Amino acid sequence: MRPFSYQRATSAAEALRLASELPGARFIAGGTNLLDLMKLSIERPSHLIDINRIGLDRIEDTPEGGLRIGALVRNTDLASHKRVRKEYAVLTKAVVAGASGQIRNKASTAGNLLQRTRCPYFYNTDQPCNKRNPGSGCSAIGGFSRSLAIIGASDTCIATQPSDMAVALRLLDAIIEIERQDGSGRTIPIADLYKAPGTSPDVETTLAAGELITAVVLPPPSGGKHFYHKVRDRASYAFALVSVAVIVHDNGSGKVALGGVAPKPWRLETADAALPLGAEAATATLLASATPTHENAYKIPLVERTLGSILSQARS
């Protein structure tokens, strides 16, 4: 058997210390993604550091009027938090559009951000996949790509980042708080969390080994009407073909982010500026550099139509 050790940390500092002592260690939060991948031999950590008892499980008001969401806050608790529901409704809508009630009860905020792709070839260890096995090739390019990325990908990997929550957080300009092994901290905007696949699609984020996400901070609420429309093949319990997150204000200004189209939540500030001009203009800007396959080209009109229907709901 492939042995791995397991240790439970009781504080963030202990978790970080263990991570520095145990190269190859991984944090485990809800485990709803990591354990599945370990069973399939896709993830092979030598050590697991259980961070479920380190605290960081609260949602607090920030002095600026925003919210600090602890890394271990469960998806269910996040979605049902009073201020989140009222002032950051797009986040509640996105979270409850994901997975199932049972999974959301376990899934953590940081774990959700770091969940891995759902490209079907990534899950088939007999098949070439640059993300799972760097340099082996990409089976999806020229294979089954209907659900995969149309933009921001590379010719080594066209996988999407599947998190619904991340799309809303990108729209809300969330900040990720990170602690390092030496005790220092840093923050990055969520826009900088995910790396473009380039030639190394196995490296998905800008987190260094052993860095711990401790919180996600939301700026003060922006108001406006919030929408999250997730389009999928069945009514529930399926990943997005595309998802569209929008906040619109009465004057027509607003912002838009997309899920299911790219290796990260897809947002361009230039497209936000085009939003008052309508769905066609905003989509044209958002997806100007799209290079879809023949199987997933439908995502472009689908985004435009979904955005169009959101904008018309916003007006009514």
Added chain:
Amino acid sequence: MRFDTPATTNPIDQLRVIGKPHDRIDGPLKTTGNATYAYEQHAAAPNAAYGFILGAGIAKGTIKSIDLDEARRAPGTLEIITYENAGPLGFAPFIPRTAALAGPRVTHYHQAIALVVAETFEQARDAASHIRITYSEEAGRYDLAAQYDTAPIAPDYILGPSEMRINDFDGAFASAPFQLDETYTTPPESHAMMEPQATTAVWEGDQLICWTSTQGIAVALGDLAAVTGIPPENIRVVSPFIGGGFGSKSFNHADISLAAIAARMVGRPVKVAMQRPLVINNTTHRPATIQRIKLGANADGKITAIGHEALFGNVENGWQESAIVPTRHLYAGANRMTLARMATLDLPEGSTMRAPCEAAGMMALEIAMDEMAEKLGMDPVEFRIVNDTQVSPDHPERPFSLRKLNECFRLGADRFGWQDRPSRPRAVQEDGWYIGMGTAAAIRGALAFPSAARVRLASDGIVTVECDMTDIGTGTYTVLAQTAAEMMGVDIDQVAVSLGDSNLPATAGSGGQYGCASSTGAVYAACVKLRELVAETLGFPGGEAIFEGGMVRHGETSLPLAIAAANGELAAEDLMEYGDLFQTFDQQTFGAHFVKVAVNSATAEVRVRSMLMVCAAGRILNPKTARSQVIGGMTMGLGGALMEELVVDKNRGFFVNHDLASYEVPVHADIPHQEVVFLDEVDPYTSPLKAKGVGELGISGVAAAIANAIYNATGVRVRQYPMTLEKYLSELPQI
């Protein structure tokens, strides 16, 4: 007993227990977790070792080398079985046609290469990851459409001739004032049953016991013997509970033969459950089809020409997904043509899945009927009613035993509010959703096969039914108890039922929706014998005793049934056989589907809002379990309409979406209000219970009803299943 003349009045007609919505008698065992499935025989097979199947990583080629060294050294490994040490393996006579264990040839992706046996499942899985295999890979044939022009007429098969021409189809079609000529495709589908294939095997001396998940005990036993060479008399197969099969468990898979061989090699019980990611490519699926339908009709709506060509693929000599079958039975039309063509593919093997042939055929035929009704300017219900026939259309000398399809349509249209359907498509829009209604017919053969049962009466009055019939989640335990209770005049709680064991009298098993009629017929026959025995024991002249309320009455005398067994248990066994009523009469079940859908005008997402099915399926033995079967079929058909597709990787020859995360089936949120109505009918030609089956009727036609409703809602006609949104999004109006 031989059933060769139509049933007359018999004790079943009392309908004291039969026809009542009894709860499942096995329900409490299942809801409390006490029903033990094949993989859970901890008590009967303690200390079982675990087997893990390693599947081939290529679709076609030859194994050049297998290096087991590292895997053998892995902790916990007890044995590794490959073609090099398994001994010669044979083939089952019918399905599958592909070897249970690859080597040196590999004939499909994820075909078993090795079974690793270890102390724990995790150890077996890990050891399997250390097996090093080299292959020489070959190009294969994976694309059905690529063979559309070249595939030959299918070889003759159990389903009837591959080509039938009646009168002058070509001439009649060419001269028909209204013509339809369209092509439809259905994708490969997965059974996706809850319980994967699984077996626990135990040897006691030279006797082998296999607890396995099978739909048919006798087939499982015979095929296991044929594959392994173990004499059939040395094998016992047990399958008391089955977590769904949908046809995939009508035949054996690698788990049973490998578990049997492994248990012998390691000298202890071995259990093997097909790992979920392996199920789809290692086992079988419903094959894809490409179907071309031509209809010619007169202005009055009468079909004058009906033609149905189907191309399907499979491994050589494999199951034929002959989608033309329903067209041979459904609608009138003097000039007829049906043609089945078969391509040879190197994909995993195709096999039977819920309503094989009918389900796929009706997906196409019933869209075609909708399209033709529109060309004629007729209501689609009316168009079908006009083309009803009371004789089998390909064999006019053969009447239907009972065909009330028109009644199903009339009643259903009335109940569903069909008159509100706008005849013009895309006429109704509510809150950003297009609303539409669709209808389709349903047809599925009503068969019964020879089956035996034993019935015992104990001194405490308990009646025990015994046969090797399986309950695959359908309610067999319950209807067999109802049958015996009705026949012996006792309450259902006075009846015990033992099923799923090759030590018991042999039945036809579950499949093809023949299980219920066949096994209840067997219990009927055994009960007739037991009644005679009871009457004789009590000194009542034969045939006149009345069994009722736990008593047996003759004239003025009435005695408790249990008295008959006071001096020892009474037992009777009989085999029910069938004469030629199946040939003389075309025996089918029928139904009419009505569906209302909403299609999002922006995103083209479909939500089915309500579904109604009216069924004409002979006597309904238990309306509750029957309803469960029908809504199960409707749900599966909804999946087929909207989302279910095994995606073929045409470069490398396998189904890409190989788990339940990526092969999407309907979830609760997809399922709307469903209603099922059974016509109150009895069919004396089918069985002494005058019953048929309903397990497959529900799926027949329903996907087309949904497709037709989508058309009615949107005005976009999609002829490729599943109807995923990218297939018609671009044809919806701009928003």
